[in-house]
Amino acid sequence: MxxxxxxxxxxxxxxxxxxxxxxxxxxxxxxAKPMPDHALGLLFDGTLCIGCRACVAACKEANGMPPERTMLEGGDYWDAPLDLSGKTLNVIKCYRDGAGTRKDEVNDGFAFTKTSCMHCVDPSCVSVCPVSAMTKDPVTGIVKYSLEACIGCRYCVAACPFGVPRFTYDEAFPRINKCQLCEQRHADGGYSACAEVCPTGATLYGRVKDLQQEVARRKALTPGAKTTYPRGRLGNGDSYQGVAKRYVDHVYGEKEIGGTQVLHLSGVPFELLNKPKLPLDAPARVAETLQGAxxxxxxxxxxxxxxxLALAYRHMRPADPPLERGVEPGASVKAREKGGEP
Ligand code: SF4
Ligand code: SF4
Ligand code: SF4
Known part of the structure; x- marks a missing residue:
């Protein structure tokens, strides 16, 4: 036995x-999660950006975002957002050094960069959301938000390595706001308003695979050579003649945290543009691997x-019989102590 x-x-x-x-x-x-075959995204080429901020205004109009008051030294301005907020899904920021007169130069130069959702291939915001209010479309790869599902925990705000999702604290019924690549315009044949309005093609919309080819083409050009820049939606035929630029040897968003669907080209290092330096592995993959382990x-x-517990249960002695009604516990002992019958 x-x-x-x-x-x-x-x-x-x-x-x-x-x-x-x-x-x-x-x-x-x-x-690691793969990029969907038909993933849609944006290419932002900082060397083509003239800082007109038409994309910021168009984004607000396309997404019904109200203007906001921007407090600056020496006065305040209406709707000159310096960063993303619950009312601003897309913003253009500027690097400036010294005299700030030389475009896309580090010293005495200036350069523009765009900040909006990167539509990560393996998004942290989707991974941490406990109620699937953040989802990634399996076909387009667009990272979408559902107000109906959201419980307002703001885990996505804390988890996003790019600091993108914003919570509308100042509203009676707050929500998360972030760029959804203007998906609401797709059904009518539209596309991202920021790309549609951009006069120089600095923001370009298209399939990520096509945008990657456009990136490779631009990087292979000799700086100063004549070239054609597409505008709006890649492949729609809208373009203009320009001059090839000099880029730093880094396509921001291509490999960061497992890759994203928004690619950035720049003439100055991305550190100067305050783009976060991130690992190549997706935090979502690392966290979910640890959780599994x-x-x-x-x-x-x-x-x-x-x-x-099962063993202990099997070796338990039978429970004491239930007390008779009206008999006080220990009554027989007390009776014996008094010399009476048990
Ligand atoms: S609309 Fe185009 S050129 Fe103007 S700020 Fe936006 S990205 Fe730059
Ligand atoms: S940039 Fe942030 S909000 Fe956008 S998909 Fe990536 S993790 Fe989510
Ligand atoms: S895709 Fe639409 S929501 Fe996203 S930044 Fe451009 S205009 Fe704004």
């Missing part, structure tokens, strides 16, 4: 073996505890 000692040592050994097996096989690293590691001790 199996002794209690044999049972315990056997159970512990089995559970330990299971724990090792699960943490090294089932709980292996989660696969912890879950699997916890299942073994829980199973062991369950086995112990």
């Amino acid at each position: 199996l002794s209690r000692r044999d049972f315990l040592s056997g159970a512990a050994g089995g559970v330990a073996a299971a724990a090792v097996a699960t943490t090294t096989t089932d709980a292996g690293a989660r696969e 912890i879950y699997h590691a916890l299942m073994a001790p829980i199973g062991f505890l369950g086995a112990l």
Whole structure:
């Protein structure tokens, strides 16, 4: 017959073996997510941007965003947003050094950059949302927000490595706001308002695969050579003649945190444009791999505890019989102490 000692040592050994097996096989690293074949996105080429901010105004109009008051030294201005907010989904920022007279130069220069949702291939905001209010479209890859599903926890705000989602604290019924690539315009044949209005093609809309080819073409050009720049939606035929630019050797958004659907070209280093320096691995993949490992590691001790409880239950002595109605607990002992009948 199996002794209690044999049972315990056997159970512990089995559970330990299971724990090792699960943490090294089932709980292996989660696969990196691929870019959807028909992913849509934007290419922002800072060397073509003239800082007109027409894209900021068009974004507001297309998304029904109200103007906001911007407080600046020496006075305040209406709707001159310096950063993203609950009322601003897209903003153009400027780097400036010294005299600030030389476009796309580091010293005594200036340069523009765009800030909006990057539509990450493996988005942290989607990974952390407990109610799937943030979702990634499997076809277009657009990262969308559902007001109906949102519970206002703001995990997405904390998780986004680009600091994109904003919560409308000043509203009676607050919500998250962020760029959704103007998806509401797609059904009528429209596309991102920022790209549509951009006079120089600095913001260009299209399939990410086509935008990547356009990036490769621009990078291969000799600076100063004549070239054609597409405008609006890539492939719609709208273009103009320009001169090839000099770029830093980095396409921001191409590889950061597992890749994004918004690509940036620049003539100055992205650190100067305050773009966060990020790892290549998606935080969502790392976090979900860790969660899986912890879950699997916890299942073994829980199973062991369950086995112990089952064993303890089987060896429990029968419960004391229920007390008779009206008999005080310990009454027989008290009666004996007084010399009476038990
Ligand atoms: S509309 Fe185009 S050129 Fe004007 S600020 Fe926006 S990206 Fe730059
Ligand atoms: S940039 Fe931020 S909000 Fe946009 S998809 Fe990536 S994690 Fe989500
Ligand atoms: S795609 Fe639409 S919502 Fe996004 S930045 Fe451009 S205009 Fe704004």
